[in-house]
Amino acid sequence: MSNLVIMSHKYYSRTDKTPVEISDAEWKEILSPEVFRIARQKGTEWAFSGKYWRTDTKGQYYCAACGNHLFTSDAKFASSCGWPSFFEPSTPEAMKYVPDHTHGMERVEVLCGRCNGHLGHIFDDGPAPTHMRYCMNSLMLDFEPE
Numbered sequence: 001m002s003n004l005v006i007m008s009h010k011y012y013s014r015t016d017k018t019p020v021e022i023s024d025a026e027w028k029e030i031l032s033p034e035v036f037r038i039a040r041q042k043g044t045e046w047a048f049s050g051k052y053w054r055t056d057t058k059g060q061y062y063c064a065a066c067g068n069h070l071f072t073s074d075a076k077f078a079s080s081c082g083w084p085s086f087f088e089p090s091t092p093e094a095m096k097y098v099p100d101h102t103h104g105m106e107r108v109e110v111l112c113g114r115c116n117g118h119l120g121h122i123f124d125d126g127p128a129p130t131h132m133r134y135c136m137n138s139l140m141l142d143f144e145p146e
């Protein structure tokens with residue numbers, strides 16, 4: 001799997017919280033083309049195409065670009081939208097939020113708190129207790145089963 005290649009680059013860490021601030025040219029050398037397109041060019045995988053949209057295995061989710069801890073499986077819920085969906089991040093610092101006015105919609109974009117990679121969007125139609133839906137690209141998630 002491409003994830004093994006991704007995890008081998010020198011900025012990938014599941015413990016180092018130091019921000020990763022490198023150029024897109026450098027990112028292009030260390031990420032797979034699919035992950036680069038989403039993380040650095042704000043792409044979106046096709047709905048129902050990803051590895052995790054309907055999985056419920058227990059474990060931890062990390063940023064596929066940098067290794068930052070993003071979610072635990074306890075915050076994942078079954079969503080019919082076609083992308084893996086969570087109701088809360090692992091920590092408040094795990095992600096950043098940016099208004100996104102593209103494609104004729106008013107949305108909030110979710111970025112990785114460590115590498116600023118595009119992860120997906122957040123919507124307010126999720127389940128209790130937060131009623132938020134973190135709608136993520138499977139390609140931006142590295143999953144470590146328990």
Ligand code: FE
Nearest residue numbers: 063066112115
């Ligand atoms: Fe990241």
